[in-house]
Amino acid sequence: MRFTAAAASGTPLCEQEYYSIGGGFIVRAGDDRARDASAPAGIPYPFSNARELLSQCRDNGLEIFELMLANECARSSEASVRAGLERIWNVMQACVERGFRQNGVLPGPLKVRRRAPKLYRQLTESATARPLEALDWVD
Template identity: 45%
Template sequence: MAISVFDLFKIGIGPSSSHTVGPMRAAALFATALRERGLLEQVTRVEVRLYGSLSATGVGHGTDRATLVGLMGEWPDRVDPKQIAPRIEALQASRELLLGGSHPVAFDWQRDLLLLEENLPYHPNAMTLIVEGEAGELHRDTYYSIGGGFVVDEAQARSGQLDQDTTELPYDFSSAEELLELCQRHNLRIAELMLANEKAWRSEAEIRAGLLKLWDAMQECVTNGLGHEGILPGGLNVRRRAAKLHRSLQELGKPNVIGSTMSAMEWVNLYALAVNEENAAGGRMVT
């Protein structure tokens, strides 16, 4: 199976790739499908059904909000995390959803967003999106958020062919041993071999630009995690600790990192903590 680095690393929003990123992608795909089918302007009602795990922990993980923002036409790698809360507040106040970012539809949070205990057959992270028009139902689809931001629809799940990418790589491998053998045979470094494989999908310029975009998103996540304090959302009253720890490490008088006991690992732990807290707060993440 061919997997790109841009499949392995996706820019999204926290706190969860399967409960936040995946549902937002699914909802955005659904809104796009409505536009492509010429149905968007006919919609008078939208219903969101969250099943299984998405229902049980969806509110805490922001699945409900992520899905609705996706229906507004936003994608997890492009949306500004700071705009999600005010847009949801505006939706609840106006009781109107801007479907696909352009078509206003009346939306009642209690009536039109259902958290159901039922489990669908293919995966516990399931959601069904339904739209109706003046004459009744226009379209529906069920999506499964299978982890890492990957999403499959009902047709894919039924077929059992979850990977539909048939790209042939110049240096295909399925184990580290095969990778090293290919490098030795073709006199390539691992980075050179992987770049050659990535070129099966996109140009080198696009690859390098995409990698820099991933790096910038990672840096943004760390910076925001170090710059915010207070209580994390979710109702558990967990206090952010990264900013305080950062100040403490900066006050150590710039010791020799190699010689000072555990100081190097303390900085590693700090950055991991900053990333985890920013993800939990619904900020930018790379999954």
């Protein structure tokens, strides 16, 4: 993720990149830990990309969620991992709910009108009349 601080004129003042290395940790680009983070010690199923992840799953007879849980539990207790996931889920859910409750225009210079509230209303109103129609929205 790249962060840029800019002056009111838009001129960049400072820019910094960060990388997630798993387990809730991040490192700054160029940090030695960023280079060494691809296979942290003690991780039972290391991978660096999607192809390797799928290969690990296939070779070990695991679903992605099972492999990821095993990797996370190498650093924390399962209870701690699950509690962290629940916190993330709650934040994501609150973000979605805030999105379909706020009307008006999105922040920024483009003045884009918010569409989520109207779409949510249409979906929830039609769901009572035709419950299976909701499947069309997620397909």
